[in-house]
Amino acid sequence: MKKNRFVALVLFSIFVWLGINHFIPNDNFIAKPNNYLDENLDDFELRLKIEVETHNLIRENIKQLNYSSHEDSYQFKKHNSSNSSSVAILIIACNRPSISRCINKLLKYRKSKDDFPIIVSQDCIHERTSQVIKSFGRELIHIHQPDQKEIKVPSKEKKFSGYFKISRHYKWALNQVFNTYNYGTAIIVEDDLDVAPDFYEYFKATLPILQKDETLWCVSAWNDNGKFALIDRNDPKLLYRSDFFPGLGWMLTRKIWIELMHKWPHSYWDDWMRHPDQRKGRSCIRPELSRTKTFGKIGVSNGLFYEKHLKYIYLNELPVDFTKLNLTYLLKDEYDTNFVEMVYRAPLVGVNELKNKQIGHSDPVRIIYYTKNNLKSLMKLFGLMDDFKSGVPRTAYKGIISFTYDNRRVYLTPIKEWQNYDPSWQ
Numbered sequence: 118m119k120k121n122r123f124v125a126l127v128l129f130s131i132f133v134w135l136g137i138n139h140f141i142p143n144d145n146f147i148a149k150p151n152n153y154l155d156e157n158l159d160d161f162e163l164r165l166k167i168e169v170e171t172h173n174l175i176r177e178n179i180k181q182l183n184y185s186s187h188e189d190s191y192q193f194k195k196h197n198s199s200n201s202s203s204v205a206i207l208i209i210a211c212n213r214p215s216i217s218r219c220i221n222k223l224l225k226y227r228k229s230k231d232d233f234p235i236i237v238s239q240d241c242i243h244e245r246t247s248q249v250i251k252s253f254g255r256e257l258i259h260i261h262q263p264d265q266k267e268i269k270v271p272s273k274e275k276k277f278s279g280y281f282k283i284s285r286h287y288k289w290a291l292n293q294v295f296n297t298y299n300y301g302t303a304i305i306v307e308d309d310l311d312v313a314p315d316f317y318e319y320f321k322a323t324l325p326i327l328q329k330d331e332t333l334w335c336v337s338a339w340n341d342n343g344k345f346a347l348i349d350r351n352d353p354k355l356l357y358r359s360d361f362f363p364g365l366g367w368m369l370t371r372k373i374w375i376e377l378m379h380k381w382p383h384s385y386w387d388d389w390m391r392h393p394d395q396r397k398g399r400s401c402i403r404p405e406l407s408r409t410k411t412f413g414k415i416g417v418s419n420g421l422f423y424e425k426h427l428k429y430i431y432l433n434e435l436p437v438d439f440t441k442l443n444l445t446y447l448l449k450d451e452y453d454t455n456f457v458e459m460v461y462r463a464p465l466v467g468v469n470e471l472k473n474k475q476i477g478h479s480d481p482v483r484i485i486y487y488t489k490n491n492l493k494s495l496m497k498l499f500g501l502m503d504d505f506k507s508g509v510p511r512t513a514y515k516g517i518i519s520f521t522y523d524n525r526r527v528y529l530t531p532i533k534e535w536q537n538y539d540p541s542w543q
């Protein structure tokens with residue numbers, strides 16, 4: 118059995134090696150965005166580099182195999198999910214050695230290796246990053262996305278080929294976590310994220326809610342409107358339901374993966390998830406204060422986005438003992454009564470009234486919107502993210518957008534009779 122696996126692996130590695138040698142295209146071998154190499158090395162140099170790194174990959178695979186021949190070693194223990202409460206932390210890695218910063222934070226706040234085993238899945242062949250990951254030894258499991266073939270990308274999307282690789286990587290890595298390692302739950306973390314001190318507490322406490330409520334399909338650590346001026350820093354306990362899939366440090370269960378894996382898209386997986394065909398009216402839990410924050414510019418195409426938005430997201434610093442709180446208010450029935458009623462009880466005010474500080478109290482207020490342009494200009498005015506995905510504005514729940522302005526809670530709301538998002542809003 119083990120011998121077979123060994124032979125298979127070696128053959129496979131050689132195959133990958135040959136494959137890579139064969140498929141090197143003339144330009145832009147690994148076009149970003151995000152993680153992917155942005156250099157236009159000339160052909161020869163590139164071949165040489167890849168050859169060397171492929172050798173290293175094969176060596177690593179052989180080593181990994183050696184580990185797996187000691188089945189009792191921590192690293193390759195198979196989990197019996199029906200009896201396991203552990204939640205895998207899946208780090209998506211490629212070619213950024215700065216992943217050490219992400220891993221260091223995750224290790225710093227982790228109390229139990231058994232409760233939160235860390236799996237780093239690495240795409241790309243990048244020796245320096247591999248070395249960094251390996252230097253953490255048995256604190257984590259390091260796996261390699263084996264399919265390094267160039268992906269066939271429609272010619273007009275060539276410059277987005279990085280998105281295709283990311284999608285392929287996610288699919289493979291999530292299959293590993295759920296179908297090979299057999300975990301029941303995973304939290305996906307990209308390699309450029311810092312986590313907050315209560316990151317684990319947050320997910321541990323919200324997992325039972327996620328499992329219980331079929332109208333939820335994820336828990337995210339991210340608030341898309343989590344900038345300093347837009348949040349109540351004194352309320353780190355505050356959580357919401359959101360119809361917008363935020364990503365950026367998010368938890369899903371195997372059940373959801375089983376549903377998605379067969380139709381997983383070739384690219385742009387996050388927007389695909391936001392499409393009604395996938396979301397199916399379900400929501401995510403998200404915090405008022407983000408529990409993740411990106412620390413690096415993400416490739417060239419997202420540089421501007423980082424400078425304009427991501428950089429200003431506030432990472433929570435006051436740890437909350439979420440597991441000691443009663444979070445059942447997030448269950449749909451309770452939330453749709455209490456939260457929605459609370460929002461619509463807030464007095465209606467006009468934008469100018471609010472902007473000119475003409476409101477004689479400091480309680481929450483509500484501003485109503487009617488049309489897409491109406492909402493869009495309000496979002497711009499208050500410095501909120503003003504894009505829509507499948508008609509859903511970022512952070513919205515039932516069309517409601519909650520934020521703070523001038524230290525006051527403000528809700529942008531549609532009319533009370535609102536039924537659903539309009540996909541033509543974009």
Ligand SMILES: *[C@@H]1O[C@H](CO)[C@@H](O)[C@H](O)[C@H]1NC(C)=O
Pocket residue numbers: 180183184187
């Ligand atoms: C394989 O594992 C054994 C026992 O852990 C170790 O002594 C040996 O050095 C390993 N071999 C390689 C090639 O890593």
Ligand SMILES: *[C@@H]1O[C@H](CO)[C@@H](O)[C@H](O)[C@H]1NC(C)=O
Pocket residue numbers: 197198199200
């Ligand atoms: C997992 O554990 C349960 C009991 O908790 C047991 O019934 C089941 O057979 C186990 N499955 C595997 C594959 O070991």
Ligand SMILES: *[C@@H]1O[C@H](CO)[C@@H](O)[C@H](O)[C@H]1NC(C)=O
Pocket residue numbers: 197200
């Ligand atoms: C299942 O979990 C319980 C409690 O966590 C533990 O006592 C038991 O040994 C576990 N069973 C297996 C088969 O791992």
Ligand SMILES: *[C@@H]1O[C@H](CO)[C@@H](O)[C@H](O)[C@H]1NC(C)=O
Pocket residue numbers: 443444445446451
């Ligand atoms: C949690 O809060 C709900 C009300 O939101 C209440 O009905 C329930 O009894 C509480 N549970 C506990 C364990 O206190």
